[in-house]
Amino acid sequence: MTxxxxxxxxxxxxxxxNITKRGSVPETSTKKGNDxxxxxxxxxxxxxxxxxxxxxxxxxxxxxxxxA
Numbered sequence: 001m002t003x004x005x006x007x008x009x010x011x012x013x014x015x016x017x018n019i020t021k022r023g024s025v026p027e028t029s030t031k032k033g034n035d036x037x038x039x040x041x042x043x044x045x046x047x048x049x050x051x052x053x054x055x056x057x058x059x060x061x062x063x064x065x066x067x068a
Contacts, residue, residue, distance in 0.1 A: 036043070 038046075
């Protein structure tokens with residue numbers, strides 16, 4: 001068997017092996033659980049800042065007569 005024939009058969013065998021594996025995803029690669037990208041303290045601080053600033057803006061607008 002020549003070198004090019006051996007290499008081509010090796011390629012075909014590898015391709016055929018991949019064909020039979022297609023669509024089967026291992027269980028470990030899927031994400032499970034409720035893992036947040038930010039911590040609960042940072043999330044709480046963000047909510048506090050957003051809601052606090054909006055309340056402050058509403059109070060400031062109401063006290064200035066709507067001309068802020």
